[in-house]
Every structure is written in C-alpha cells, then in structure tokens.
Amino acid sequence: MTSQPEFILLTGFLGSGKTSLLRDWLALPEAADTALIVNEAGEINVDGAILAEAGGVPMAMLANGCVCCSLTSDLVFTIRALLEERERSGQPPFRRIVLESSGLSRPGPILRSLAPLAPLGLRVRVVATCDAAQAAERAAHFDEAVAQLAAAGMVVFTKLDLSGTADAEALVAAINPLATRVLEADRAERARRVFLGGAEDPAAMLDVEDAAGNAAHPRVAVLRLSFAENATWEDRLDLMEDLAAFCGERLLRVKGFIRRPGTEVPLLIQAVGTLFSPPVPMPGAKAVPEGLVVIARDLSAAELRAGLGGAPVHVGTFRDNPLACTPG
Numbered sequence: 001m002t003s004q005p006e007f008i009l010l011t012g013f014l015g016s017g018k019t020s021l022l023r024d025w026l027a028l029p030e031a032a033d034t035a036l037i038v039n040e041a042g043e044i045n046v047d048g049a050i051l052a053e054a055g056g057v058p059m060a061m062l063a064n065g066c067v068c069c070s071l072t073s074d075l076v077f078t079i080r081a082l083l084e085e086r087e088r089s090g091q092p093p094f095r096r097i098v099l100e101s102s103g104l105s106r107p108g109p110i111l112r113s114l115a116p117l118a119p120l121g122l123r124v125r126v127v128a129t130c131d132a133a134q135a136a137e138r139a140a141h142f143d144e145a146v147a148q149l150a151a152a153g154m155v156v157f158t159k160l161d162l163s164g165t166a167d168a169e170a171l172v173a174a175i176n177p178l179a180t181r182v183l184e185a186d187r188a189e190r191a192r193r194v195f196l197g198g199a200e201d202p203a204a205m206l207d208v209e210d211a212a213g214n215a216a217h218p219r220v221a222v223l224r225l226s227f228a229e230n231a232t233w234e235d236r237l238d239l240m241e242d243l244a245a246f247c248g249e250r251l252l253r254v255k256g257f258i259r260r261p262g263t264e265v266p267l268l269i270q271a272v273g274t275l276f277s278p279p280v281p282m283p284g285a286k287a288v289p290e291g292l293v294v295i296a297r298d299l300s301a302a303e304l305r306a307g308l309g310g311a312p313v314h315v316g317t318f319r320d321n322p323l324a325c326t327p328g
C-alpha cells in the first residue's frame, strides 16, 4: 500500500448526516491518523465544535463560505499546511484527510481545484451521504443534491433507523448506478465501511461535470439569527417553533447554539427541515457565541424578520452574499 494519504471528499446535502458519520468514525480506534478539514455555509462553526468534542484529531477550518465557490485555493493551502505540520511533528503520516464540505457544495469545482496537489500523489475519493428519508425530495428541488450524489464513488445511506430506503435507492440508481452503496444499519460498522473502504478510480471522479455548472445557489439563503439582550429563555424556545411554523417546507436546516440566560454551557440546536432534535448540552464549547444559522430556500432576511413578528431576535445575512460563487 502506498504511504500517500487518501483525500476523502465527504459530501452530501444539508443535514444528510456527514458530521454524524464523522463522529461515528472518530469514536473508533481505527480512526487514528485521520485529519479533518471542515467547511460550513455559515459563520458559526457548529460542525467544528461538534467534532472537536471527539478530541485529539488534527482539524482545520475553512473560512466561511461555500468551498465549491471561492475557497478552493484555501483548500490547497490547508491540505499542504496539514501535511507539512504533520511531517515537522515527527508523527507518522496521515492515512487520510477528510474534507467535510458544506451541505451546499458541488463536488466538481472542489475536485478540479486539487490539481496543484497532483505531485503529492493523494488518492482522492468522493463519499456522499444520502438521507434515506429526504434525499428524493431534496434532489427534486436542488441541483446541488443531484451533483453531490452524481460525483460520489461511494454513497452511504443514513437515517436507516427513521425511514425505508426504497426512494433513496431508486434515486441513487438513477443518478449514479456505478457508485458503491453502503446500506448498513450499525453506525460503527457503517463508518468503518466508509473510511476503510477501497480506493476508486480518480479519473472517473475528476470527469464529473456539475448538473448546474458553476452557477451560484440562487434559491438558497443563509441567514443568521441572534438574540436581543432582553430575550428570555422562553423567547428562545418560542423562536424555534415560530421559525418552523413560518418557514414550513422552505426551511432546510437550522444549526447553532443557544444559552439559558445566566448559564455558560451552550446547547446545540439542530433541525433538518422543520424537525428539531432535542437540544444537546455542549460543555466543551463554552466559548462559542450564541446564534443560529438558518438555511432556507426562497426566503429573504426581510421576509423572515417580518414573519417572526416582534420576537427579540436580529435576522442578518452572512456578508452581502455569502454563497456567491466566483466561477474561475
């Protein structure tokens, strides 16, 4: 086996289970010698905070924005820096570097951007998470979801405990019949099959063309909600309900942290669509700022502000247009 590390591009639509799969993997002893690069479509680095709780794994963040758009030179720089730092430390080389890309990223531009790293001989493969319950609906609305599944050498089905897989399997068979499929209910075993899985033919993957070219993500808004100073705990809880009720099926993803006033430990808040998971205390993330990233389609900050009525929250956007693609 060559000593060059694998580069695994972990893609998959918003909320399809990328971070969870990585957590399952990092809990296993076989995960030693893995490095992570995390990219999120929002300035609150939720995935980074979750994965940091796993502890001990070398991790780099890509600054805010969508890695498929304008951050690809940062990616090359980051990979080089991780490899050089590891060499300087005298530790054994990484076996794999995993990029968890944002749930809106298209794999094609990311793969193409790796060209300057060709002399390093990284073995590249693309793994896509596919939410058994939601993939078919997401693919019907979002080119990004189709592009992610189409680019994958391996598709791993998630949330098998919540849903049958017939629709998602039919979708993958139609979009990418050659992909290796991982349909494994046991989560530790699922993670092993993904990260210890064999290499694929990089040439095939580098051939990937995006379904929608390099266009921006025109229907998707990434908004940031922060609480006014006088907001109470009840205001925070009400907000979650109001958000789901007002946005309905336009709501794609909510991630972030809230704090009960007067306490230090933040609670991780997550929703996929309008379905909120129970809040999870994150004692290891005391320094994170409070706030929620809301990713929705066909929704502006002004509309959301109006829809939330007098709630004591600020609704902002990330920079002027956080997901603006700059096709190179």
Ligand SMILES: Nc1nc2c(ncn2[C@@H]2O[C@H](COP(=O)(O)OP(=O)(O)OP(=O)(O)O)[C@@H](O)[C@H]2O)c(=O)[nH]1
Pocket (backbone or CB within 6 Å): 012, 013, 014, 015, 016, 017, 018, 019, 020, 021, 047, 102, 103, 104, 129, 158, 159, 160, 161, 162, 253, 255, 270, 271, 272, 277
């Ligand atoms: N029941 C169940 N829930 C899961 C599974 N995988 C992920 N989830 C939940 O789905 C939600 C989203 O999971 P993440 O792992 O954060 O998804 P992601 O793809 O990293 O999300 P983004 O980074 O926003 O694109 C979380 O609330 C998870 O706990 C699974 O296999 N079963």
